[in-house]
Structures are given as C-alpha cells and as structure tokens.
Amino acid sequence: MSRKGEDILVKRYVPFLLVLPAFIVLFSVTIFPTIWSLYMSFHQYNPIIGKPVPVGWKNFNYILHWDRFQNSVVHLFYYLLFGVGIEMILGITVALLLYELIKSEKIRLLLLVLFIIPMMIPPSIVGTLWRFLLDPFSGVVNTILSMLHLPVVDWFGSKMALASLIIADIWEWTSLPLMIIYSGRVSLPQSVYEAAWVDGASQWTILRRITLPMLKELIAIALIIRFMDAYKFIDKVTVMTQGGPGGASELPSYLAYLVGAQQFNMGVASAMTWIIGLGSIIVIMLFVKFMKKVLKSQKIA
Amino acid sequence: MFKKKLTRREFLKYTGATGAALAASSALGPVARVFAKDKIKVPIGDPNYFKGMKLNYVQDTNWLHAPLFVSPHIEKEAGVSVGRDTVEYFKIGEGFSKIMPQLMSKKPKWDWIQFSPMFLGSFVSMGALEPLDPYLEKYAGTDEYLNQVMPAYREFYMKWDGKVYGVMLDGDIHLLHYRPSFFNDPELKKKFEKRFKKELKPPETWYDYRDTAQFFTEELKNKGIYGVEWVVNNPLFGWGFYYDMIASKGINYFDENMNPTIVNDDAVEALELFKEINQFAPPGHETMGIDETITYWQSGRVVMAVWWIDLTEFTAQAKPEIADDQASALVPGWKIGDKVVHRAMTLYNRIASIPKNIPQDRKEAAFYFIYRLSHQDYSTHYVADEYSGSDPFMKRHYETPEEYLNPDPLRGTSDLWPTNNGIFHKLSTAKNHLKAGYENVQVGYPQFNWSGAVEYAQSMSINFSKFISGQLTAKQALEKTADEWVKIVQKYGLESQKKQYANFVAGAKKLGYWK
Incomplete structure (x- = not known):
C-alpha cells in the first residue's frame, strides 16, 4: 500500500478507534441502560414474578x-x-x-x-x-x-x-x-x-x-x-x-x-x-x- | 445377594426384626436417625475435609462479626472458613436489591447469604435457593438441632413448602421493656392505685398499657420523662409495631383465599388505641424511627417501650448506669374471654441460605459452615456476645444466662471486637432478659415472608403513618391498606400468592394462630 493510501486509512479509521473506548464505556453505562429503561417502562417486570410482559402505556397511566x-x-x-x-x-x-x-x-x-x-x-x-x-x-x-x-x-x-x-x-x-x-x-x-x-x-x-x-x-x-x-x-x-x-x-x-x-x-x-x-x-x-x-x-x- | 435359601422361620425372624427396627426408628425418630450408620459425625474433626475452602458471603451491615470469629473454630473442624476479604455488606432495606441479581445469575459470587426471612418466599419461588434437607440428612444430630430452634422461627423462617431453606442466625422478637425503678417507686405506686384502682405493674393488656403510659407521662413530663415510645415512621418496620396489637386480637393478614382480613371493628379499635397510647410518647412521636427510640430509651427518659429484644443489650453497653434498671416482660395483649392473648412480632430476623447456582463442592462446604455457625455449640456463646449482632433463637440460648456475664470463649479481642466482657453485669438482669425473650417467642407472630413482602409492609406502614399524623382515619387507613394489598395480590398472581400464603397458614395453624 502506498504512503498516501496509509494516510487515508489512518485519517479515516484512527479517529474512530480513538473514540471507540470512550464510546463503549458511554454506551454501556449510559446509552444502553437508558434504552433498556425505556423498554422496561412499557413492560410489567418484577423478577420475582417472571419475565417482562408488554403492557403498553399502562405503567405511565x-x-x-x-x-x-x-x-x-x-x-x-x-x-x-x-x-x-x-x-x-x-x-x-x-x-x-x-x-x-x-x-x-x-x-x-x-x-x-x-x-x-x-x-x-x-x-x-x-x-x-x-x-x-x-x-x-x-x-x-x-x-x-x-x-x-x-x-x-x-x-x-x-x-x-x-x-x-x-x-x-x-x-x-x-x-x-x-x-x-x-x-x-x-x-x-x-x-x-x-x-x-x-x-x-x-x-x-x-x-x-x-x-x-x-x-x-x-x-x-x-x-x-x-x-x-x-x-x-x-x-x-x-x-x-x-x-x-x-x-x-x-x-x-x-x-x-x-x-x-x-x-x-x-x-x-x-x-x-x-x-x-x-x-x-x-x-x-x-x-x-x-x-x-x-x-x-x-x-x- | 443371599447365597442360602431362607427357611420360613428365618424369614419371619428377619422380617420381624426389620419391622421392629422400623417401628423403633419411627417411634424414636430423631434419636434413631442420629445413630444411623451413614451419618457424618459433627464436628467432622478433619481440618482437610473441605480442603481449606474459603467461602464468600454477604451480610447486612447491622449484623456484626459472628462468622468471622467463629470461622477459625469451624476451620479447625473441617477446613472451611470465611475471612474479612470474603465478606460483602448491604444496608438493611437494600438487601433484596443487592442479593437478588446475584441469585438470578448463573454464577452467584457468594457461597452463602445472610438475609431477612421476609424475602424467603420470594427467593424460594424464584428457585434461587438450595433446599437444605438433603444436607441435614447427611449429618448426625441435625434433628436435635432442628428441635432446638424455637417453633416460631423454625416454622416460618427456616421452612418453605415443608422444606428447609435456611438456618437461623438471629432471632428477633418484640418485648415489653420497662424501667423497674419507676414501677417500684412507692409514691408513684400509691398515686397510680388511687387513680386507676389497680396495682402499678408491667401492663398485661393494651388498655393497661395505655393507663400506665398516660400515668407516667402525666406524672413525670415536667421532669422530661415520658411513659412510652414506639417506632412509627419506618417504611419497612413501622407497621409491625401496630401489628403486635392487631395480631393479639386474633387478626391474621388474609384469609386462605387472599382476601385481606384487616378491615373490621377489632382492627379499628386496636389502631385507635395505638394512636391514643402514642400521645404519651415524647415530642416527635408522630415520626419516631428506630434510632430515635434507642436514643430516648438510653437517655433514661422513657419508662416503657415495645421494642426488639436487644434494646436492653444496647443500653447495657452504651449506658451502664441504667443497665440494671431495665427489665422486660410479655408484650401486652387483649383480654379474650377470661384469657389474655399475646402476640409478639418477630420482625426482621436473620437466616443463612445457599444459592442454587453454585458448584456442588462449594454447596457442601457452605452448608457445613452455616449449619455449624447456627448450631447451639457456637450460637449459645455468640448470641450473648456484644459483637455478634445475634439474639437467641434456640431453646438452649434461653437456658444459659451466665453466657451474658462472661467473655465469649469463641474469641479474644481484635480491632473489630476490641472488648470481651459480657453484656450484663448481674445474673438477675440476664435471667429476666431471657425469660421475657422466651415467653414472647412462644407467642411470636411472623412478618410477611412471601413474595411482595416489602410492598405489603410499605403499604401498611405508610397508611398507618398517615393515620398517626391525622391524614386518614383508622378505618380509612385500614381500607386503603386492604385495597392496596388486593392490588399487590393481583400483581403477583392470585394463585401464586395463595400457594405461598399457604405456608403462612400451615405455620399459623401449627402454632394455634389460625382460628
């Protein structure tokens, strides 16, 4: 691969690789739990009772x-x-x-x-x-x-x-x-x-x-x-x-x-x-x- | 395999002998099984038996250090131990949320868990706990151990659906605590007798309790002394102080079909009397919590308190000057017919169980550890130890008052348990403490211990608290609680709740609490 090609690769991918660890951490501790809680908010879920059951807007109501x-x-x-x-x-x-x-x-x-x-x-x-x-x-x-x-x-x-x-x-x-x-x-x-x-x-x-x-x-x-x-x-x-x-x-x-x-x-x-x-x-x-x-x-x- | 053909006479001889043996075994029960050949002798007496296994466990922060100081003894017996590096803690009130995710995981990080049996039904119904009967069967002397545990604890807090899932570590029970110096004061005695036409003595009924509380508060308020105190503002336990009264009226939580049985004239009368009595408590009685009641008691400015058994123990340690001016008796009751019926709530308590999803070798070791920890050989000593956090739960515990006067032979001193002097200074104080404990536990009434326990407790606590603070009438508070309980039943599923409540009913019938 030519030097120019390497530069393009570095410019294209390295920034993503550099932010990837931060993104993974952010996704795991903030984004995923937020999405999960949104999902849960439309379910009746109590681990003692069993698996989540969809209930629509019932919880909000x-x-x-x-x-x-x-x-x-x-x-x-x-x-x-x-x-x-x-x-x-x-x-x-x-x-x-x-x-x-x-x-x-x-x-x-x-x-x-x-x-x-x-x-x-x-x-x-x-x-x-x-x-x-x-x-x-x-x-x-x-x-x-x-x-x-x-x-x-x-x-x-x-x-x-x-x-x-x-x-x-x-x-x-x-x-x-x-x-x-x-x-x-x-x-x-x-x-x-x-x-x-x-x-x-x-x-x-x-x-x-x-x-x-x-x-x-x-x-x-x-x-x-x-x-x-x-x-x-x-x-x-x-x-x-x-x-x-x-x-x-x-x-x-x-x-x-x-x-x-x-x-x-x-x-x-x-x-x-x-x-x-x-x-x-x-x-x-x-x-x-x-x-x-x-x-x-x-x-x- | 028989090589020789049996004659009729030999056949009859052998079958007769076998029958006799079976009959004897059945009649002798525990004794016969203890001496069965395949039982493992306890203590094992082989420090390599569990190959030096160190167990991870979790406990609440208010329970102290019994596992840590008993551990070296169990390690010598069988090569299994725990250490400061293998224990995790949770705050009371957060136990369920801390333990449950681990129990649900495929690889729980703890080999045994200490928790309140109010969660026993939830954990068992999730299939998260290991039944302990097969382990108990393996060891000699376990029947004697089970028979030693007080029935109120054994039936409600160790067993579920006829199987044993936990071993007791701490027996909580409400007692009526009082300060004898006030009851023995000749002037106060005379005044009380003149006013109420009865003798001044520790009250036997709830109406006696009201009269006595009122008398002391009115006589001594100007000296900053009050007749009574109660925990009324605690989401998890506040309801239980009222339930001492309602249970002694013969009212259970639900009928067998999970219809609440708390809305009736008897319950209203009990609740209204509670509020009336509570008026004679120190300022802030509307919101008094656990810490405040301890502080007030230890300040020496409260004459009577229905509280957990260990109130006198804390006080003997923290305020030696009033250590021996404390005595305890049966929690008051209601006169029903010509008898006074008493019930004392067994709120909180601590048991140890083993998670289902841990390797078998660790289960074996964990069982041995918790069984020995609970066993009378050790628990008789540590229930009388200021650094254990445990209270009596076995018959033998109530028979050994001298343990409360002497250093605990299980330990010396260390940074975690810097003193070892015994709890009480007088044998008479210790004897009274245990006598009252024993009398109350014989009428010990269980808390909610099936799925939804926290919700039932919080619902009753908050409505009860609303009544005390004047936001609801007694009837409204009870009706609101009953409505909320019905919703909780529906949420968890009627059939499932009925099945779980059947455990309570079975235990209540066994102990004569079910009409």
Whole structure:
C-alpha cells in the first residue's frame, strides 16, 4: 500500500478507534441502560414474578393517576420553589456582599472556605447531622427555642418534615451558587464599574444594570445545576424522614427508588424515572425561556 | 445377594426384626436417625475435609462479626472458613436489591447469604435457593438441632413448602421493656392505685398499657420523662409495631383465599388505641424511627417501650448506669374471654441460605459452615456476645444466662471486637432478659415472608403513618391498606400468592394462630 493510501486509512479509521473506548464505556453505562429503561417502562417486570410482559402505556397511566406520585410531585415543586429559590437568593446575596464589603483578601478566602465546608460533607452525613439538630425531643434547635420560651416545633411531623429537608438542603447547597456567582463577580471587568461611577450611577443601579445582567449566564447555570440536583434528591430524604410521616416528605426520585430498588417493580420504576426525567427537561427549558424573557423585558438581556 | 435359601422361620425372624427396627426408628425418630450408620459425625474433626475452602458471603451491615470469629473454630473442624476479604455488606432495606441479581445469575459470587426471612418466599419461588434437607440428612444430630430452634422461627423462617431453606442466625422478637425503678417507686405506686384502682405493674393488656403510659407521662413530663415510645415512621418496620396489637386480637393478614382480613371493628379499635397510647410518647412521636427510640430509651427518659429484644443489650453497653434498671416482660395483649392473648412480632430476623447456582463442592462446604455457625455449640456463646449482632433463637440460648456475664470463649479481642466482657453485669438482669425473650417467642407472630413482602409492609406502614399524623382515619387507613394489598395480590398472581400464603397458614395453624 502506498504512503498516501496509509494516510487515508489512518485519517479515516484512527479517529474512530480513538473514540471507540470512550464510546463503549458511554454506551454501556449510559446509552444502553437508558434504552433498556425505556423498554422496561412499557413492560410489567418484577423478577420475582417472571419475565417482562408488554403492557403498553399502562405503567405511565398508573403512575400519573397514583395519588402518592402526585403528592410527591407537589412536594418537589414546593422544594424547587422554596429550597432552590432560597439557595439562589442567599447564594447571590452572600457572594456579592462578600465581594463588595470584605476588602481583605485573607478574610474573604477564609469565609469562602467556611461557606464551602457544608458542601464538602456527604449528604447522608448532613442528613444525620440535621436529624440530630432538629430532633423534637432533644435537638439543639428545640432546646434553644425552649430556652427562649418559644414553642417547640415537631420538625419531622407531617406539616414540617418537608421544610426540615429544605432547611438541611439550604444549609448544604447555598455555597454552590455562592461560589459560582462569586467567581463570576471577581472576573467582571473593573473598567465597567469605574465608568458607571464616573456617570454617577447608584449602587442599586449598578447592581440592576451591570452586575446582574453580566452574571445572568452564571446565575442560570447555578440554578440549572441545583434544579438537576433537586430531581435526584434522595439521600437526605432517606436519612432524615424516609419520606414520612405518611408520605408527607416523599419526592418522586425517592418514590422511584422505593418502587424499583425495594419492591423491584422495574417496569413502574422505569416509567417513573422517564416521567421524572422528561419533567425535569421540560421544567428547565421553560425556566430558561422564562428567564430570557424576564431579562429581555428588563432590557438587561 | 443371599447365597442360602431362607427357611420360613428365618424369614419371619428377619422380617420381624426389620419391622421392629422400623417401628423403633419411627417411634424414636430423631434419636434413631442420629445413630444411623451413614451419618457424618459433627464436628467432622478433619481440618482437610473441605480442603481449606474459603467461602464468600454477604451480610447486612447491622449484623456484626459472628462468622468471622467463629470461622477459625469451624476451620479447625473441617477446613472451611470465611475471612474479612470474603465478606460483602448491604444496608438493611437494600438487601433484596443487592442479593437478588446475584441469585438470578448463573454464577452467584457468594457461597452463602445472610438475609431477612421476609424475602424467603420470594427467593424460594424464584428457585434461587438450595433446599437444605438433603444436607441435614447427611449429618448426625441435625434433628436435635432442628428441635432446638424455637417453633416460631423454625416454622416460618427456616421452612418453605415443608422444606428447609435456611438456618437461623438471629432471632428477633418484640418485648415489653420497662424501667423497674419507676414501677417500684412507692409514691408513684400509691398515686397510680388511687387513680386507676389497680396495682402499678408491667401492663398485661393494651388498655393497661395505655393507663400506665398516660400515668407516667402525666406524672413525670415536667421532669422530661415520658411513659412510652414506639417506632412509627419506618417504611419497612413501622407497621409491625401496630401489628403486635392487631395480631393479639386474633387478626391474621388474609384469609386462605387472599382476601385481606384487616378491615373490621377489632382492627379499628386496636389502631385507635395505638394512636391514643402514642400521645404519651415524647415530642416527635408522630415520626419516631428506630434510632430515635434507642436514643430516648438510653437517655433514661422513657419508662416503657415495645421494642426488639436487644434494646436492653444496647443500653447495657452504651449506658451502664441504667443497665440494671431495665427489665422486660410479655408484650401486652387483649383480654379474650377470661384469657389474655399475646402476640409478639418477630420482625426482621436473620437466616443463612445457599444459592442454587453454585458448584456442588462449594454447596457442601457452605452448608457445613452455616449449619455449624447456627448450631447451639457456637450460637449459645455468640448470641450473648456484644459483637455478634445475634439474639437467641434456640431453646438452649434461653437456658444459659451466665453466657451474658462472661467473655465469649469463641474469641479474644481484635480491632473489630476490641472488648470481651459480657453484656450484663448481674445474673438477675440476664435471667429476666431471657425469660421475657422466651415467653414472647412462644407467642411470636411472623412478618410477611412471601413474595411482595416489602410492598405489603410499605403499604401498611405508610397508611398507618398517615393515620398517626391525622391524614386518614383508622378505618380509612385500614381500607386503603386492604385495597392496596388486593392490588399487590393481583400483581403477583392470585394463585401464586395463595400457594405461598399457604405456608403462612400451615405455620399459623401449627402454632394455634389460625382460628
């Protein structure tokens, strides 16, 4: 074979060979299981009962009409609204305050490290920690409330269980948007701000017209990361409330885990994960669209 | 082959002798079979018998180290062992999902598995477990071993469809735990007698339990002490604490045709009384889980608890100061006629089984290992060992309270079991512990142990929890549970469920739990 022919072969096949290992890994651990779960979602399959039996849309129909799943979706929206919402607001506020108010680099660094610590703790440990802190009988929080002569709270009762999960989650994950927004703020060009000061812009105007618009992509990224995490929110539920009492803190992913990994109803669990996955994609797309619209209407897009 | 032709007299002599031998064998049963010639003597006494085979196994993380510290003894007996490098762990609640894929594979990686018998029916119906009867037949003394196992465990948790599929490793049972110092307080005694016109003593009926719980909470709440506590928020076990009450009313799960039998006035009365009693538990009683109940008990601020047998053991280890201010008794019951009927739930438990799809030589070795591990020779010692995680399951275990006071002779100390001092400090504490255990296990009531066990349990737990938190009435909770159970039956197939439930019915009839 001529040199030219060899070159053509190398150019044609070597790139494929180079990506082949990555493709095999990706196919085995992501693509194949996804296709398999789609296939399973149209079957009734419980290994104890027997082989998969095709059931069409029955699993989806069952899930969408299942009161427990419907409640878990309501809980998820509650969590997204209050949990992720507060994390974002707190994260942005603290990040900007940290940058604007703390002038010493060393203190800023120290505070950043302190803020990051909760995020570095495994979620199951965070759950255990908060389980102790919020313990209605002997937890620190209720002890303090008693000392202040305030009424104690049944933190894991049906009215507060989900809120307790949200509190623990805010404590752990506020630092994620904080870090992203802080790094974004650091990288913003100082010249823009100097120009604004020369023009006599107030701090509020600078925040509204310069800082937030320039950080909007980062805010969106932080929000989307937290949204995606919210759909996988299972560890703290397991440790803190086990979805209880009476399903009052069940979230869709935890329910899918119970149905799939404990009851082994693979068909129903697969259909549930598809509903959760598609639901999350739709919500995120709607959110991105909404955000663009809002920013445009405020003329800061 | 006979070389000589038999005379009539000789024929009668031989057949008579054979008949007599058979009759004797039948009458003597176990004894005769033990001495049969072809049985293998136990312990084998040949360290090369299984050629140094090392077995792989899986166990839950809450069970501790009995296999590891018994292993050197079994290795000396027969050359089969386990080691730290051959054990895998799973979390309680994830056992089924961890074990089942392996059992379904053609080459399971474990030679034996430790699991809760709530999955026994599922695993057997999948054809995934090796029946152990042929192995038991091979060894001398196995009848005595089987007779030693308490009937509530043997009938429900070792056998399936008349065959043995598992050997017991841990006998879980609910007991009524209480703090004698409160019951013996003269002032409290006087007040109780004045108010309720009866003696202050460990309650015998559920209504006594309510009165006693109410009394202690109302008298001692200002000191931060509460009358009672219960596990109410646990998807896998929460239902079982209510079922102590409902089972003692004589209510089983289903009738023989798999129609739920839990929706009736008796069940409603039991459920409502449960909620009433639960009001006297510490704050957070609506959602109390396993960890919280242990913590509260050990804090010394709860007077009574229906809990697993090992609560007093944990406490003796963790809080020596209240170790001897603990006692146990029969779980309360219902007065039916002139008798009080008690039932104590045998929730969780641990058995060992052998996967069907492993090579025969490994099955033989695995059987010997798990049989010896379960055998009274070793288990009598380790059920009283703080580093085993096992509780009594054999008659002999209840007869040896001194084991709880002494170091376990099976082991020294190591990084995994750093102390070896015995669990209790007083013989009277150990004796009471075992007496209560024995009394309760004699009325031990089984958990779901057929296909769908987790779903049945979770359905009842969640509806029960909804009732406790005020989202459903007692009747609604029971009706919803029954509806869901019917759906589960349909999903698994009525005939298959009926067949599997027949095991429960057979065991219940044998133990007198079936009306």
